[in-house]
Amino acid sequence: MSALVLILRREMRLALRQIGDSAIIVLFFVLAAVLFPFGVGPEPNMLARMAPGVVWVTALLAAMLSFERLFTPDFEDGSLEQLALGPAPLEMVALAKAAAHWLTTGLPLMIAAPLIAVLYRLPDSGYGALMTTMALGTPTISLIGTVGAALTLGSRRGGVLLSLLVIPLIVPVLIFGTAAIDAAIGGFPVRQHLMLMGGFLLGALVLTPLATAAALRQALE
Amino acid sequence: MIQQYANPARFNRLAATLMPWFAWPAGILIVVGLYFALFNSPPDYQQGDTVRIMYVHVPAAWMALFVYTSMALSSAVGLIWKHPLAHLSAQAAAPIGACFTFVCLLTGSLWGKPMWGTWWVWDARLTSVLILFFLYLGFMALQNAFDDPARGERSAAILAIIGFINVPIIKFSVDWWNTLHQPASVVKMSGPAIHSSMLIPLFMMGIGFTLYFCALLLLRMKTLMLARRARGMSMAQLHQQTAE
Numbered sequence: 001m002s003a004l005v006l007i008l009r010r011e012m013r014l015a016l017r018q019i020g021d022s023a024i025i026v027l028f029f030v031l032a033a034v035l036f037p038f039g040v041g042p043e044p045n046m047l048a049r050m051a052p053g054v055v056w057v058t059a060l061l062a063a064m065l066s067f068e069r070l071f072t073p074d075f076e077d078g079s080l081e082q083l084a085l086g087p088a089p090l091e092m093v094a095l096a097k098a099a100a101h102w103l104t105t106g107l108p109l110m111i112a113a114p115l116i117a118v119l120y121r122l123p124d125s126g127y128g129a130l131m132t133t134m135a136l137g138t139p140t141i142s143l144i145g146t147v148g149a150a151l152t153l154g155s156r157r158g159g160v161l162l163s164l165l166v167i168p169l170i171v172p173v174l175i176f177g178t179a180a181i182d183a184a185i186g187g188f189p190v191r192q193h194l195m196l197m198g199g200f201l202l203g204a205l206v207l208t209p210l211a212t213a214a215a216l217r218q219a220l221e
Numbered sequence: 222m223i224q225q226y227a228n229p230a231r232f233n234r235l236a237a238t239l240m241p242w243f244a245w246p247a248g249i250l251i252v253v254g255l256y257f258a259l260f261n262s263p264p265d266y267q268q269g270d271t272v273r274i275m276y277v278h279v280p281a282a283w284m285a286l287f288v289y290t291s292m293a294l295s296s297a298v299g300l301i302w303k304h305p306l307a308h309l310s311a312q313a314a315a316p317i318g319a320c321f322t323f324v325c326l327l328t329g330s331l332w333g334k335p336m337w338g339t340w341w342v343w344d345a346r347l348t349s350v351l352i353l354f355f356l357y358l359g360f361m362a363l364q365n366a367f368d369d370p371a372r373g374e375r376s377a378a379i380l381a382i383i384g385f386i387n388v389p390i391i392k393f394s395v396d397w398w399n400t401l402h403q404p405a406s407v408v409k410m411s412g413p414a415i416h417s418s419m420l421i422p423l424f425m426m427g428i429g430f431t432l433y434f435c436a437l438l439l440l441r442m443k444t445l446m447l448a449r450r451a452r453g454m455s456m457a458q459l460h461q462q463t464a465e
Contacts, residue, residue: 147383151376155366164362165380168355168387171348211383214300218375 003088004096011100021069026108029062033116044121051120052181055130056137056174058116059109063141064166066105068159070097070149075219084220094212095205098139098146106138122185129184129194133177136197143204144169150215173200227305229446236439243436250429257422271335272419278328279407280427281321284434285353286388288318292360293385296378306442308374311381312364313441317434319357326350337401345394346402349387356384 015022036054037047074080083093113134114127122130148166152158180193226232258276265272292314299307329347330340341347360377367373395404406414407423415423 151363151380152366154372155363155376156368157366161359161362161366164355165359168352168359169383171352211379215376215379218372218379221372221375 003086003092004099007083007088007093007096008100008103011097012103015100015104021066022104022108025062025066025105026112028065029058029109029112030116032058032061034119037119047120048122051117051122052126052130052178052185054120055113055116055122056133056177059113059134059138060141060167060170060174062109063105063138063145064163065159066101067145067149067162067166068152070101070146071153071216071219072158075153080216081220084216090213090216091209094146094150094209094216098143098208098212101146102139102142106142110134110138122181125187126181126185129181129190132190132194133180133197136194136201137173137177140173140197140201140204141170143201143208147208147211147215150212150219153216153219173197176200229306232306233443233446236443240436240439243432243439247429247432247436250425251433254422254425254429258426262419262422263416268336271332274328274332275419276422276426278325278332279423280430281325281328282350283427284321284430285318285325285350286391287431288314288321288434289353289357289381289385289388292318293381293388296381300375300378300382308378309442309445310438311360311378312374313438313445314434315357315361315364317437317441319354319361321430321434322350322354322357326354342401344400344402345398346391346400349391349394353384353387353391356380356387360384 033054036050040046040050071080074083084090110131113130117127117130145162145166148162148169151165152162155161176193176196180190180197183193184190226235254276258273262273262276264270292311295307295310295314298304299311326347329350333342334340360381363380364370364373364377367376394400395402407420
């Protein structure tokens, strides 16, 4: 457990020294979301109707951009091998990496999400569901993306390939995330969507560190 | 038993023996099945002649899932027992599976237009099969993304195992969600809901497709092995030339 905290602290310290990296991801998120009204026109009702989907899709795309550098620097300078040789299980390293990714990318995206929702005039009843689904969904994305980052570690054209691998796997998060917000706006029960998203998160929390660690072992072999 | 065929020469002999037993019945079953499907089976009372698309669509969908399952299984065997031919079999199966999935999506689309009035709907069955198609593509892309082929096949193997989670989702999507796609009508507890005059050609096509896959898999595995050997030989030659 102390290994988890140590790695997390190291990751956070590195991330805070290059705070610009997280800021760029959030900036991309906002910019991509701002593009839609130019493309489809500024009609308020339509924008409100689109809001949950746009927020979720652009958040996913922004997150995709951030995974490529997750393991690469450590892989290139050899610290990943040190971590693998160390006493902490590689699964723990994977979990710490995912947690650090969520804190530096998922959390900022979640904080920026209501801003975009305001621009899109999301009805007031949708904000609670928006924040809850983001809180449940962004950690799942971080966990699944970590697997993708480990699988593509050291490959040519890593970033695009990573998106190709990860996007199909996170479609369920997108489906239930937007469904929950739509349900909240329409006055329908949100509970079952949120419970499914919680289930995804718990499942990912248990399974993805195993997959990430397996992929890292292949990369270091 | 399985380790015995880690020897490529022994595997090749086995493949050469098995090949005609897969290829000929596959050809005969598909030709006869298609004849029954297209000319000698009753049209549907609601769908008319468009129901004949089923005889390609349904077996292709079965194969899409079957090939993925075989790919995930051989990937697991490759990772766990480091069986040298297991990764090769997954690598050989992936494009075949992707083609079956594409055929399934294409025929489904052609069938959807006259029946549902649209080429495509975003219902759970269609969407999950589309994701299966992307998983096949991701598997192939990941496999080719590394300078070291061994690293590529191991990474892709892990992806194949992760992606297997989609297979039960596809199978049960029509039961879990209210979809436009009809629920299972061949394999179910109360017996098939299709008359035998349609079921028999359907099964002929299904078995034919399976045998066709087996034959193609053996052929592709052999080709990949030869390609690998050819590359090794040209590398050795190059090595010798530079040494001289």
